[in-house]
Amino acid sequence: MAGVGGGLTGKGAHLTVVDDPIKDAAEASSPTMRKRLWEWWQSVLLTRIEPGGSVILIQARWDEDDLAGRVLADEGSRWTHISLPALAEIRRSMGEPVWWSLYQQQSSPQEGGVWD
Structure with missing residues (x-):
């Protein structure tokens, strides 16, 4: 190495x-x-x-x-x-609430909106 x-x-x-x-x-x-x-x-x-x-x-x-x-x-x-366009593919496969939490460090309600 x-x-x-x-x-x-x-x-x-x-x-x-x-x-x-x-x-x-x-x-x-x-x-x-x-x-x-x-x-x-x-x-x-x-x-x-x-x-x-x-x-x-x-x-x-x-x-x-x-x-x-x-x-x-x-x-x-x-x-x-x-x-491997991770952003587009990962976001689609894991769903909005999980994506926002893991990749944007923001929680979101189950309905898909984002907290202010």
Whole structure:
């Protein structure tokens, strides 16, 4: 296990999971940080993938030119892109009162209105 920029020298992988390589919106809005992350992706991470190996990239989409955006633009045909719009799907499946309580920190009456 290693973070972005961490040492992966000498290690190979059949499955690599990259989880949240961008820590926040400020980092994502920095062209320098996005460039550094892309260079790490290309020159460190991808060079460690064994033949037939796989990469799973999990991240919030902070910027159109973030790591996921660049991966999809550069080699999107080789990837299976799964988008999980949690807000819409979770809200619909759990119902309004539970959604408001868990995700908005507001209780609501069973009829669906919101307390003022």
